[in-house]
Amino acid sequence: MFQKTIQVGVIGTGGMGGRHARNLALRTPGAQVVAVMDVDERRAGEVAEICGSVRIFTDGVALIRDAEVEAVVIASPDSTHAPLALAAIEAGKATLLEKPLASNLSDAEQILRAEMASGRRLLQIGFMREYDAAHRQVKDALLGGAIGRPLLFRGLHTNLSSGAPRTIEDVIINSAIHDIHSARWLMADEVMQVYVEHIPAVSSDPESCRLALIQMSFAGGGMAVIEMNVDAGYGYEVAINVTAESGSIGADGLSSAIVRRQQSAAQAIDPDWLARFDLAYRTEAQTWIQSASQGAVTGPNTWDGYISMVIADACIRSARTGQPQKIEAMARPSLYDRE
Numbered sequence: 001m002f003q004k005t006i007q008v009g010v011i012g013t014g015g016m017g018g019r020h021a022r023n024l025a026l027r028t029p030g031a032q033v034v035a036v037m038d039v040d041e042r043r044a045g046e047v048a049e050i051c052g053s054v055r056i057f058t059d060g061v062a063l064i065r066d067a068e069v070e071a072v073v074i075a076s077p078d079s080t081h082a083p084l085a086l087a088a089i090e091a092g093k094a095t096l097l098e099k100p101l102a103s104n105l106s107d108a109e110q111i112l113r114a115e116m117a118s119g120r121r122l123l124q125i126g127f128m129r130e131y132d133a134a135h136r137q138v139k140d141a142l143l144g145g146a147i148g149r150p151l152l153f154r155g156l157h158t159n160l161s162s163g164a165p166r167t168i169e170d171v172i173i174n175s176a177i178h179d180i181h182s183a184r185w186l187m188a189d190e191v192m193q194v195y196v197e198h199i200p201a202v203s204s205d206p207e208s209c210r211l212a213l214i215q216m217s218f219a220g221g222g223m224a225v226i227e228m229n230v231d232a233g234y235g236y237e238v239a240i241n242v243t244a245e246s247g248s249i250g251a252d253g254l255s256s257a258i259v260r261r262q263q264s265a266a267q268a269i270d271p272d273w274l275a276r277f278d279l280a281y282r283t284e285a286q287t288w289i290q291s292a293s294q295g296a297v298t299g300p301n302t303w304d305g306y307i308s309m310v311i312a313d314a315c316i317r318s319a320r321t322g323q324p325q326k327i328e329a330m331a332r333p334s335l336y337d338r339e
């Protein structure tokens with residue numbers, strides 16, 4: 001199945017990068033983690049030890065250019081994505097780049113154009129919900145066509161707690177971007193217009209956001225509505241439902257067993273994404289390594305990362321202005337047609 005072992009370097013060894021490094025080193029046949037890099041050297045050292053005493057770099061670009069490193073994971077903060085993604089494209093290395101593609105739209109466009117100029121898909125974007133079993137079941141049922149064309153996507157995304165109040169920009173670009181991608185992927189269509197309303201986390205500060213309601217209209221006439229609640233108080237939950245022409249399909253996203261006792265039923269809710277999408281992250285790593293070993297990235301690609309940023313940007317404008325916003329973007333280049 002694997003043509004060879006792929007030697008991977010991981011940049012950013014925090015929550016996400018540490019998880020990717022462990023999954024690749026310990027649970028992914030065909031992958032070997034050979035290098036890690038983090039500005040926090042202690043953290044890098046801990047992850048290096050778990051991965052089997054791999055080399056520790058102090059410079060992300062040096063790791064990318066290193067001859068031993070064949071494929072790269074970028075899981076450092078959003079603001080570092082653009083320079084590192086551009087270096088990975090220049091080095092011609094298959095890269096699993098965490099979402100969002102970049103921290104702003106102009107950097108996202110620069111990455112898209114650089115990859116287009118290289119003529120091949122090198123980046124896979126960390127929209128890992130595509131590898132979640134429940135999401136996959138919904139997608140496969142829609143592809144099977146038994147319930148007809150999708151008409152409406154409904155998404156619910158909660159965080160247990162936001163900690164300090166978050167801005168509308170951060171909530172959209174960092175959290176709701178997953179839901180924006182899921183809606184495009186399951187509706188199999190592109191977004192034409194968005195309208196966003198939000199409830200501020202701090203009533204005197206309209207830039208803050210506790211709950212956002214995102215409405216999207218698709219080119220083919222379909223619609224989507226997403227509730228993004230970053231301070232739900234009860235747990236981390238991602239639920240989806242698609243209403244189609246002759247049926248509907250959904251997943252409540254809770255994977256734990258239901259315990260019934262004393263005239264009540266209880267089901268545990270995950271605390272965060274690392275718990276909820278544990279298996280999805282493993283499948284994502286496995287699928288990425290398999291496609292990298294065959295020389296072609298097949299998962300969510302740079303177009304998916306770019307257009308999600310275009311939509312996110314329009315969502316932020318809509319929340320600020322109270323007006324619907326049209327999506328203005330180039331047509332999808334054929335390089336990014338999904339298999």
Ligand SMILES: NC(=O)c1ccc[n+]([C@@H]2O[C@H](COP(=O)([O-])OP(=O)(O)OC[C@H]3O[C@@H](n4cnc5c(N)ncnc54)[C@H](O)[C@@H]3O)[C@@H](O)[C@H]2O)c1
Pocket residue numbers: 011012013014015016017037038039040043060075076077078080098099100126127128174273
């Ligand atoms: N796909 C998902 O489900 C998911 C979930 C959470 C986070 N993310 C994304 O993953 C990325 C990392 O998020 P996280 O939650 O792991 O954050 P984190 O804060 O836990 O980890 C980030 C790590 O990057 C390191 N770092 C900071 N600047 C760096 C630099 N210039 N070069 C290298 N390393 C640097 C930090 O020291 C830290 O160890 C972000 O882009 C985030 O949006 C994705």
